[in-house]
Amino acid sequence: MAVIFKKVGILGLGLMGGSLALDLMKKRLAGEVIGYNRSVPSRAEALKKRACHHVVDQVEEAVQDADLVVLATPVQIFSQIAKKISPYLKPGCLVTDVGSTKFHLVKELKKIFSKDVIFVGGHPIAGSEASGMKAAHEGLFQGAHWILTPEMDQLQEPAFLKLQELLKALQAKVQMMSPEEHDAVFATVSHLPHMVAFALMEAATKIRAGKDLKFAATGFRDTTRIAASSAEVWSDICLDNKKNIITSMKEMEKSLAKLKKLIQAEDKNNLKKYFSRLAEIRSQL
Amino acid sequence: MAVIFKKVGILGLGLMGGSLALDLMKKRLAGEVIGYNRSVPSRAEALKKRACHHVVDQVEEAVQDADLVVLATPVQIFSQIAKKISPYLKPGCLVTDVGSTKFHLVKELKKIFSKDVIFVGGHPIAGSEASGMKAAHEGLFQGAHWILTPEMDQLQEPAFLKLQELLKALQAKVQMMSPEEHDAVFATVSHLPHMVAFALMEAATKIRAGKDLKFAATGFRDTTRIAASSAEVWSDICLDNKKNIITSMKEMEKSLAKLKKLIQAEDKNNLKKYFSRLAEIRSQL
Numbered sequence: 001m002a003v004i005f006k007k008v009g010i011l012g013l014g015l016m017g018g019s020l021a022l023d024l025m026k027k028r029l030a031g032e033v034i035g036y037n038r039s040v041p042s043r044a045e046a047l048k049k050r051a052c053h054h055v056v057d058q059v060e061e062a063v064q065d066a067d068l069v070v071l072a073t074p075v076q077i078f079s080q081i082a083k084k085i086s087p088y089l090k091p092g093c094l095v096t097d098v099g100s101t102k103f104h105l106v107k108e109l110k111k112i113f114s115k116d117v118i119f120v121g122g123h124p125i126a127g128s129e130a131s132g133m134k135a136a137h138e139g140l141f142q143g144a145h146w147i148l149t150p151e152m153d154q155l156q157e158p159a160f161l162k163l164q165e166l167l168k169a170l171q172a173k174v175q176m177m178s179p180e181e182h183d184a185v186f187a188t189v190s191h192l193p194h195m196v197a198f199a200l201m202e203a204a205t206k207i208r209a210g211k212d213l214k215f216a217a218t219g220f221r222d223t224t225r226i227a228a229s230s231a232e233v234w235s236d237i238c239l240d241n242k243k244n245i246i247t248s249m250k251e252m253e254k255s256l257a258k259l260k261k262l263i264q265a266e267d268k269n270n271l272k273k274y275f276s277r278l279a280e281i282r283s284q285l
Numbered sequence: 286m287a288v289i290f291k292k293v294g295i296l297g298l299g300l301m302g303g304s305l306a307l308d309l310m311k312k313r314l315a316g317e318v319i320g321y322n323r324s325v326p327s328r329a330e331a332l333k334k335r336a337c338h339h340v341v342d343q344v345e346e347a348v349q350d351a352d353l354v355v356l357a358t359p360v361q362i363f364s365q366i367a368k369k370i371s372p373y374l375k376p377g378c379l380v381t382d383v384g385s386t387k388f389h390l391v392k393e394l395k396k397i398f399s400k401d402v403i404f405v406g407g408h409p410i411a412g413s414e415a416s417g418m419k420a421a422h423e424g425l426f427q428g429a430h431w432i433l434t435p436e437m438d439q440l441q442e443p444a445f446l447k448l449q450e451l452l453k454a455l456q457a458k459v460q461m462m463s464p465e466e467h468d469a470v471f472a473t474v475s476h477l478p479h480m481v482a483f484a485l486m487e488a489a490t491k492i493r494a495g496k497d498l499k500f501a502a503t504g505f506r507d508t509t510r511i512a513a514s515s516a517e518v519w520s521d522i523c524l525d526n527k528k529n530i531i532t533s534m535k536e537m538e539k540s541l542a543k544l545k546k547l548i549q550a551e552d553k554n555n556l557k558k559y560f561s562r563l564a565e566i567r568s569q570l
Contacts, residue, residue, distance in 0.1 A: 125502045145500055175500075188489055188497040193508040199540035200481050201563040204473055207536050212473040215430060215460075216570060217410045222507045223478040228568045231561035238548045238556055249545045251492050253538065255484035260534050263523045271523055276516035278486040283513045285501060 004166045006031040009062035009069045011081060013037040013046045013055070015127050016098045017072030018136025021051040023170050026138055036062035037133070045133040060088045068163065070122075071097035071109075075236050078105065082112040091116035094159035098124055100186065100233070101240040102149050102179035118159050121149035121179055123186070124172065131230060146172035149179045187244030194234060195249055197227040289451045291316040294347035294354045296366055298322040298331045298340070300412050301383040302357030303421025306336040308455050311423055321347035322418070323358075330418040345373045353448065355407075356382035356394075360521050363390065367397040376401035379444035383409055385471065385518070386525040387434050387464035403444050406434035406464055408471070409457065416515060431457035434464045472529030479519060480534055482512040 008030040010017045017035070024030045035052035036059050037043050043055040056062050063069050063085045071078050078097060089095070095117055099105050106121040113119045126144040146167050154160050167174050177185070201224050204213055238245055262271045293315040295302045302320070309315045320337035321344050322328050328340040341347050348354050348370045356363050363382060374380070380402055384390050391406040398404045411429040431452050439445050452459050462470070486509050489498055523530055547556045 125500065144502065184493065185497045185500050188492045189501045189505045192488065192492075193485060193505045195541070195544055196481060196485050197508055198560060198563050199537060199544050200478060201567050202540040202543070202559070203477065203533065203536040205563070205566060206540070207473045207477075207533055208469065210566075212470045213566075213570065215410065215470050216474045217429065219511045220474045220478045221570065222510050223482055224567055224570075225507050226504045228564050229560075231557045231559075231564055234560050235553050235556040239551050239553060242548055242551065245548060246545060248488065248492055249541060249548075251488040252484060253541060253545075255487040255491070256480070256534060256538060256541075258487070259480055259484050260531060260538075263527055263530060263534075266524050266527065268520050268524060271520040272516045274487070274516075275483055275514075275519050278483050278490070279513050279516055281490060281495075281498075282486050282509055285498065285506065285509075 012073030019140035192248040297358030304425035477533040
């Protein structure tokens with residue numbers, strides 16, 4: 001494939017950044033890929049996997065002369081990193097991120113970058129409870145949604161069009177929405193399931209002091225798989241998308257209460273209706 | 286392998302009964318395997334897959350001279366079937382079942398069979414949201430727990446020892462417990478996750494009228510996979526294990542409320558502790 005960006009700086013070589021770097025290298029979508037990571041083993045792993053042309057331990061070095069910069073470190077240091085790199089970015093450079101929330105984050109980052117830098121929020125809907133450069137692999141974004149939250153006046157920017165071209169080359173499904181809309185959507189389909197999985201794990205450790213867990217089979221395992229996710233990442237997401245998450249949790253509480261009431265009333269007819277409607281929707285997902 | 290039972294009658298050729306029949310045939314653990322199923326396509330599928338020597342459409346024909354009879358139809362017709370077959374069972378015949386609850390069921394079935402028949406409740410912890418003879422396959426029980434709920438005076442019965450031998454030949458992990466204990470254990474590790482998955486699906490269809498569901502990725506899909514399960518089966522389980530399920534749902538409500546409170550208070554420190562403790566336990570499962 002043709003080179004889309006001459007020089008790309010990937011800040012943070014975790015599952016997201018590392019997998020993106022791997023795809024850029026493998027598909028030759030960038031003339032030069034520079035990876036930044038704080039940890040020595042992650043940088044070594046990135047070189048070993050040929051995920052970057054070079055790795056650096058100073059963010060500034062990864063962004064000089066870059067046409068595209070991707071923030072892929074833990075979300076809580078995005079602002080700090082943005083402040084550090086801001087003076088080194090060349091005019092017209094496009095900066096995007098892979099953070100799981102957008103509303104507060106995009107607002108905060110926009111304030112940091114100068115007007116000749118194009119910042120567009122992003123969120124690839126990929127990944128799993130696994131993390132780190134070790135888990136990074138080619139094709140992670142293939143077939144996955146990749147949300148972008150541009151402003152109206154950015155839609156025709158050549159760098160933004162190139163970013164879309166790049167994501168299409170990864171076979172990601174680009175979807176644009178406002179940062180507010182993004183956070184409402186993902187409260188339902190991502191943040192709520194995580195809260196539910198964590199709460200189910202907690203309940204199972206409390207009931208009969210957790211002694212039944214040794215009989216957990218695939219049903220329990222699937223339902224709680226994402227409760228193995230990073231505590232750091234999820235406490236950040238909870239605070240950042242607090243309002244939407246609380247709203248979604250209240251709806252969950254209502255659904256559980258309704259179901260509990262049907263069971264208590266031994267209302268077999270309505271229980272069957274409740275289950276069969278949802279089984280139908282779930283099967284068609 | 287050596288034949289363990291001369292003649293086995295499998296009543297119900299669904300995922301459980303069909304998979305058991307397939308293993309018995311393939312491993313030659315039974316001299317003769319007779320399958321009963323009401324539906325013509327299921328019987329045809331069973332013969333096509335060589336899951337039985339013969340198939341019949343009358344339960345009585347499947348149990349005459351049988352040394353082992355397995356109840357594997359939908360649970361709500363177990364009693365009806367037990368009454369039908371009871372006069373045809375030979376003395377010393379072992380009858381077991383694959384129902385997901387045990388306390389009320391075992392009590393009810395014990396009353397039906399005569400004293401010279403050995404009834405032992407069973408529950409293989411295998412299967413998925415898939416069902417039917419079409420989904421049946423060899424090796425379903427390999428590595429899975431298979432719960433048996435014998436009475437003390439049955440432990441030395443030759444037929445019961447043979448049943449254990451059979452289950453070991455399937456590489457199932459036999460675990461004995463009382464029917465009461467069984468229902469408490471599976472309320473936690475199976476019934477609660479199902480209630481949670483159904484309630485999460487319902488919440489997601491209510492929040493913003495369900496329009497966010499199109500962005501559901503692996504996290505949401507895994508957490509709700511078992512909400513595609515049979516409404517018939519699950520409404521029965523709810524009524525049969527009502528008390529334990531309500532207790533487990535109350536614990537779930539407590540866990541959700543605790544988590545919601547931490548988010549509302551923006552208590553990042555305790556949120557991280559809540560998540561990391563559970564992520565640790567989940568990872569070690």
